[in-house]
Amino acid sequence: MPMKGRFPIRRTLEYLQKGEVVFKNSVKIMTVNYNTQGELSEGARKFVFFNVPQIQYKNPWVQIMMFKNMTPSPFIRFYLDDGQQVLVDTEGKDYREITQHIKKIMGKTPEVLQAEALAKMVASNPANFGPKKYCLKECMCEVEGQVPCPGVVPLPKEMTGKWRAQMRAAED
Amino acid sequence: MQKTVKVRVTRLVLDTYLLKYYNKRKTYFAHDALEQCTVGDVVLLKALPERRTKHVTHELAEVVYKVGNVVDPLTGKRVAAYQYLEPLSDPAELSAERLTEKIQQLNLTATATPSH
Numbered sequence: 001m002p003m004k005g006r007f008p009i010r011r012t013l014e015y016l017q018k019g020e021v022v023f024k025n026s027v028k029i030m031t032v033n034y035n036t037q038g039e040l041s042e043g044a045r046k047f048v049f050f051n052v053p054q055i056q057y058k059n060p061w062v063q064i065m066m067f068k069n070m071t072p073s074p075f076i077r078f079y080l081d082d083g084q085q086v087l088v089d090t091e092g093k094d095y096r097e098i099t100q101h102i103k104k105i106m107g108k109t110p111e112v113l114q115a116e117a118l119a120k121m122v123a124s125n126p127a128n129f130g131p132k133k134y135c136l137k138e139c140m141c142e143v144e145g146q147v148p149c150p151g152v153v154p155l156p157k158e159m160t161g162k163w164r165a166q167m168r169a170a171e172d
Numbered sequence: 173m174q175k176t177v178k179v180r181v182t183r184l185v186l187d188t189y190l191l192k193y194y195n196k197r198k199t200y201f202a203h204d205a206l207e208q209c210t211v212g213d214v215v216l217l218k219a220l221p222e223r224r225t226k227h228v229t230h231e232l233a234e235v236v237y238k239v240g241n242v243v244d245p246l247t248g249k250r251v252a253a254y255q256y257l258e259p260l261s262d263p264a265e266l267s268a269e270r271l272t273e274k275i276q277q278l279n280l281t282a283t284a285t286p287s288h
Contacts (some may be wrong), residue, residue, distance in 0.1 A: 011191040029216075031236075035254065053193050056184050063183050067214070070237065071244045071251045079216065083233070087245055 010053060019054025021099060022108045023062055029079035030055070033067045034090075044074035046095035078106055176228060177204045179215055201232040212239035 009015050012038055023030075032052070045136065048066060076098070078086040090098050108116075128135045140142035141149035147159075157163050179202050183194040202217050203224055209215060209232065212260070218233040237243075242251050250257040 013191065016191070038254075052184075057186070063181075065182060067237075069253050070242055070254060071246075072254050073244065073246055075246060077245070087261055089246055 007050075010050060013105070016054055016057040019051070019058045020107075021051075021055050021056075021058065021103045022113060023059045023106050027059075027062055027078055027106055028081055028083040029063045029065070030081070031065050031077040032074075033069065033070055034074040035072070036071050040091045041074040043078075043095050043098055044090045045094045047098045048091070050095060051099050076102070113142055175204055175207055177202050177209045177215070177232065179217060179230075181217070200230050201227045203228050205232075209235060210239060213237065 003009070003011075005011075030047055032044065034048060035041040036045070052064060056062070058059075074090045076088040076090055078088075080086065088098075088101065088105070098108075124136055126136055129137055129139060132138065137143060139149065140146050147155070179200050181198050183198070184193040185196040187191055200217060202215070203220070207247050213235050214237040216233040216236050217230040220228075223229050224231075243249070244251040244256070246263055247260060248255070249260065
């Protein structure tokens with residue numbers, strides 16, 4: 001698929017995964033009000049164009065809605081779990097400033113993110129073998145550098161139980 | 173239908189091939205006890221702990237923007253797209269005496285500030 005349109009890099013998985021903002025669990029809805037014309041909404045427009053896909057990718061369970069040309073001044077509103085609302089004025093701000101501000105007020109801190117990543121790693125122990133749902137590998141033969149599966153490649157004669165039994169019988 | 177509103181909710185869904193987000197619509201029926209909504213209002217829904225009837229699963233939490241009567245949350249004034257319908261500051265506040273009072277309260281002095 002060729003890269004079509006303005007800034008097609010926004011439509012790559014790598015760009016989406018590079019999003020920095022991961023919202024806290026209490027944030028349920030994010031609403032962006034901005035105008036299609038005017039210098040004051042420029043930052044909000046760029047924010048919606050560049051950063052909202054990244055935010056939605058990292059927070060798939062947050063509902064994001066855009067409202068255009070409803071009020072003269074642009075703002076962002078968050079609706080939290082307990083009914084609280086957080087209002088962020090974005091008039092005249094740069095889209096990078098807006099992202100940093102949102103990350104500071106509503107985002108998870110790097111420590112919390114690291115702790116979560118660690119907890120996820122603990123769940124997947126490479127030393128365990130079993131069904132794909134619970135473990136990484138099902139059998140030792142799938143690991144690189146180990147003896148391949150005898151169902152695919154026959155084992156050398158010396159490793160088969162049949163040969164070992166014959167040798168043991170020959171010794172006696 | 174009494175005391176029920178049909179609400180269209182849009183969520184952004186990623187198209188797997190284009191890797192672009194599009195609005196996906198879903199309609200919900202919400203319980204509106206006071207029947208205060210009209211067509212075109214933007215509304216906040218809250219999920220009910222248990223299903224009220226076969227289709228009604230949510231209730232109206234608040235009307236966010238009433239159609240034709242949008243209030244700007246930053247200033248609290250009524251607004252219509254690009255303009256404010258109400259004046260931002262009280263006309264009495266803009267008289268000469270009030271403005272000079274405010275300037276005197278600020279206590280500005282003409283000392284030279286050190287340059288960077």
